[in-house]
Amino acid sequence: MTQAQPADPAAEISVEVLDGVLAADPATWDACACPEAADGGRPYDPFTTHRFLAALERSGSVGPGTGWQPQPLLAREGGRVIGAAPLYVKGHSQGEYIFDHAWANAWERAGGDYYPKLQVAVPFTPATGRRFLVRPGHERTAFAALAQGAVQVTETNDLSSLHVTFCTEAEREAGEAAGLLGRISQQFHWVNRDYPDFDAFLAALSSRKRKNVRRERAQAQSFGGRILELTGDSIEPRHWDAFWRFYQDTGARKWGTPYLARRFFDEVQETMRDDVLLVLAEREGQYVAGALNFIGRDTLYGRYWGCTEHHPALHFELCYYRAIDWAIRHGLKRVEAGAQGEHKLARGYLPVACHSLHHLPNEGFRRAVAQFLEAERGAVDRDIEVLTSYGPFRHAEVEERE
Structure with a gap:
């Protein structure tokens, strides 16, 4: 060159x-x-x-x-x-x-x-x-x-x-x-209007949309396990092993071949783990779904999602609602949830x-x-x-x- x-x-x-x-x-x-x-x-x-x-x-x-x-x-x-x-x-x-x-x-x-x-x-x-x-x-x-x-x-x-x-x-x-x-x-971004908590955000929605969000969150919570929010030293190699499986599945379906190499996540763990929020769904001792976010000074960036089991509304919970809830609790101004997706509109993300x-x-x-x-x-x-x-x-x- x-x-x-x-x-x-x-x-x-x-x-x-x-x-x-x-x-x-x-x-x-x-x-x-x-x-x-x-x-x-x-x-x-x-x-x-x-x-x-x-x-x-x-x-x-x-x-x-x-x-x-x-x-x-x-x-x-x-x-x-x-x-x-x-x-x-x-x-x-x-x-x-x-x-x-x-x-x-x-x-x-x-x-x-x-x-x-x-x-x-x-x-x-x-x-x-x-x-x-x-x-x-x-x-x-x-x-x-x-x-x-x-x-x-x-x-x-x-x-x-x-x-x-x-x-x-x-x-x-x-x-x-x-x-x-x-x-x-x-794109579709969520903006924090100084909401004190997630319920205050829900109160800003129309009645029908508010009921829909509550219904989806209840559906997601009934998947039979627990949802973990991990960042910094709480992220362990087994968590990345699980997320790599999710990422491979999503990458194979969307792009044919995943863009990122497995070693990338090890590098992130080594140098950026404090800049990462990893949300994982665990059921019967197995991780079944996960979403990876990166944390900026005033923005949470949703990047990747994947799963090995399908459960109703779990995608919305891990990718969108948990991101909003975490951003509110940590005083961030916005959530950017990645490219495209008009389905984000009903969940509080505006174009x-x-x-x-x-x-x-x-x-x-x-x-x-x-x-x-x-x-x-x-x-x-x-x-x-x-x-x-x-x-x-x-x-x-x-x-x-x-």
Whole structure:
């Protein structure tokens, strides 16, 4: 991969392409990714930390043979790192959750090679967060250098496209101002309105939805066992062994082959166990279902679910209701429960906009995609408006949220 050239030689700003996050100094990376954690607290975004991205690399979940080849960027000013970006060379469009399969098909029907392409992202993680990680005090300079560097790497290597997925709204707006194409998609998030407990959240729902949640929670609790909430040192190897079985089953059904290697969960246990909430259902001495969450400073991120036995409403309890209850008890502001899923609407999760950026060097291809994105944005805006109106909250509560 050809390196990016100096972003601004006069200001001594340069962008370097690394052979993996493991080649970066962890403290230097995290000074850009999560400066708020320097006081010993949690990062806002656990997924862009050095330890999470390194766990993907060390476990072989990304790297040779996976279609995710890490080539992160570092921006330097006078030799000091002022920004970083988790950049990957992609050999397919799997594990992204911002779908460009139609673009790939169109480009290849026209005789081009869509792959490899470049992706600034957290692999297999549809969670919004900063993708251009900048050291405080260098926001504009570092963002511009990293964005320009990623574009330059795309064009210098004659690649079809660059994609920045699940970035923040501010990054999308800054990227559009710099000439990249912005895209809007949607997810379902739960927002904590300072509820003192789960019953207070239920009180905000319409009567019918409130009864439905109570019915589902009662169904789930009748599965014949107990539900455990584990974090930190309370998580043991046997818990990961059980969850790996769940994850394999879900991965095989959804994706054909699970994205994450078994060793990834061992790496998480070693370096991130305090950032994990593992919810397990145990029946007759056996774990039968589980949900894995990552804990940010103000957000709980639901990531994976699986089971070896089917029990009514147990999925809703472990993935959605337990997450809400835990977030309320620990003062978190929101729960992000992953990609897609209109079934989340009835359970208190409302639609929100997600953002991405795209660069396509070919002018004709760019114009076609730009037209598509303009039409898509209007459709997504309408969907969010309509779905919000069908949400489970009492009418006054919906008006307050808007």
